[in-house]
Amino acid sequence: MxxxxxxxxxxxxxxTPPVIRRAEEVTHAWLARQWPAVAQRFDVAGLAALRRQVAEEDPARAHDFTLMRFRTYRRAAEAAGYPPEAVARGAFAVFYRERNRVELxxxxxxxxxxxxxxxxxxxxxxxxxxxxxxxxxxxxxxxxxxxxxxxxxxxxxxxxxxxxxxxxxxxxxxxxxxxxxxxxxxxxxxxxxxxxxxxxxxxxxxxxxxxxxxxxxxxxxxxxxxxxxxxxxxxxxxxxxxxxx
Ligand SMILES: [Mg+2]
Structure with a gap:
C-alpha cells in the first residue's frame, strides 16, 4: 500500500536549463547596471566558470547551490573592487527571483x-x-x-x-x-x-x-x-x- x-x-x-540560463542572463544584466565592473570582468560564461571553480574548491559543500552562488558573486565583486556582501546579496536576490519563475x-x-x-x-x-x-x-x-x-x-x-x-x-x-x-x-x-x-x-x-x-x-x-x-x-x-x- x-x-x-x-x-x-x-x-x-x-x-530547468532554460530557467537557469535566463536567470543568469537577467542577473548579469542587473550587475551591468548596478555594479558594472563585475559585468565587464565576467560575462555570463565567465561567472559560470567562476562558480564551477568555487564548487571545485569546496567539494563537501558543492551541493549547496545557494552558498556556491553567493561565494561566486562575492569573489567576482572582490575582483572588481566592490563590497562583496552588497553585490552578492543583490545579485542572488535577482537570480533567485528568476530561478523561481518556471513554467510547469x-x-x-x-x-x-x-x-x-x-x-x-x-x-x-x-x-x-x-x-x-x-x-x-x-x-x-x-x-x-x-x-x-x-x-x-x-x-x-x-x-x-x-x-x-x-x-x-x-x-x-x-x-x-x-x-x-x-x-x-x-x-x-x-x-x-x-x-x-x-x-x-x-x-x-x-x-x-x-x-x-x-x-x-x-x-x-x-x-x-x-x-x-x-x-x-x-x-x-x-x-x-x-x-x-
Ligand atoms: Mg531532476
Whole structure:
C-alpha cells in the first residue's frame, strides 16, 4: 500500500536549463547596471566558470547551490573592487527571483492536485527552487533540499528524512523523478519504490531498473492504483497552510 509520495523538482515538474540560463542572463544584466565592473570582468560564461571553480574548491559543500552562488558573486565583486556582501546579496536576490519563475509542465497540476488530496506529498531536490514562490506550496506537505539535509541525492538521507516527516515507512512511499541515479538509484537505496519519469523517451541507462517507467505524469495514477493506495487517514482536515518544512 502506498501512503505517501516524494517528487523531484528540476526537470521533473518543469524544464530547468532554460530557467537557469535566463536567470543568469537577467542577473548579469542587473550587475551591468548596478555594479558594472563585475559585468565587464565576467560575462555570463565567465561567472559560470567562476562558480564551477568555487564548487571545485569546496567539494563537501558543492551541493549547496545557494552558498556556491553567493561565494561566486562575492569573489567576482572582490575582483572588481566592490563590497562583496552588497553585490552578492543583490545579485542572488535577482537570480533567485528568476530561478523561481518556471513554467510547469502541463501535466503537473492536473495530476498532483488530486493526488495531494489523497496522500501527503513531499518535494526532495538537490536544487534551491522555492515551491511556494513557484505556486506549488498547496500540493507539497514538505519540501526538502540537499542544502538543508546536508547531503545531495543520490545519498538516501533526504528520503529517510522525508519519510520521517511524512510519517510513513520508506516501503510505503514512492519517489518520482527524471534522473536515473539521483532519483531512481537514490530512492531505491532508501527503501522507496521508484518511478522513472522518462519525458524524453530515452533508454534506461542504469543497471537495476526502476519499479515503473512513465512518459509523463498522466500515467502515474494508474501505476499507483496498481500498487494500491492507502485510504486517506481519518483525522483532522489538513491545514490549508502547508508547512515550509
Ligand atoms: Mg531532476
Amino acid at each position: 502506498i501512503a505517501a509520495l516524494t517528487f523531484d523538482l528540476d526537470d521533473t515538474l518543469w524544464d 509542465f502541463p501535466d503537473v497540476l492536473p495530476v498532483l492536485e488530486p493526488l495531494a488530496r489523497r496522500l501527503p506529498l513531499a518535494a526532495v531536490s538537490n536544487g534551491n527552487a522555492d515551491i511556494h514562490a513557484i505556486g506549488l506550496g498547496h500540493v507539497f506537505r514538505h519540501a526538502l533540499s540537499a542544502r538543508e539535509v546536508g547531503r545531495p541525492k543520490p545519498d538516501p538521507l533526504i528520503w529517510t528524512e522525508a519519510c520521517r516527516r511524512l510519517g510513513v515507512a520508506p516501503r510505503a512511499a514512492v519517489h518520482v523523478g527524471d534522473h536515473p541515479e539521483h532519483d531512481v538509484a537514490g530512492a531505491r537505496a532508501a527503501g522507496l519504490r521508484t518511478v522513472w519519469l522518462n519525458r524524453s523517451g530515452g533508454r534506461w541507462p542504469g543497471a537495476e531498473r526502476p519499479d515503473a517507467e512513465i512518459p509523463d505524469l498522466t500515467a502515474l495514477p494508474e501505476v499507483l492504483a496498481r500498487w494500491g493506495l492507502a485510504r486517506p487517514a481519518a483525522g483532522p482536515e489538513p491545514s490549508p497552510f502547508p508547512s515550509r518544512g
